[in-house]
Amino acid sequence: MGNVEREQFVAVQKNGDGDLTAFRTSSGRVLDYNQAKEEVNAGNIAGVNLFKGRDGELYIRGDADGDPTNNLDQLPRFE
Template sequence: MQETNTTFVAVQKNEDGDITAFKTSDGRELSYDDALQAVQSGQIADVNVGEARNGRPVIRGNPDGNPDNNLDQLPSF
């Protein structure tokens, strides 16, 4: 897996508040599925892929004890 400094800096959410897209620190806008592939291939720092209760893969911020940098707290774009 490659090392990267690229991070998620903003998100888009649907009417239910679920994240549907991400904006990266290098200016790319990624759908959730494209972001998932980028995280799995090591292109995005400070996040990982976990499993939701329904068994689907979900993008999560790496735990660091600071709730203020949770993906849900990122600004909208």
């Protein structure tokens, strides 16, 4: 497989409730939430993982590393 650099999320879109709805990757791709979940599940995005919420749905979250500045909610927004 080689040493391929995985993409990272570098910016986010949020809805009026503050929920994440889309992501921009380090390569410039824009993914809606479902596309992003597929990419995370496939292991293509570094620094994030999926977890199952109380409602049984899968959600994207940043890997716990003790650094709040790189949480997904802290990423810059894009239009």
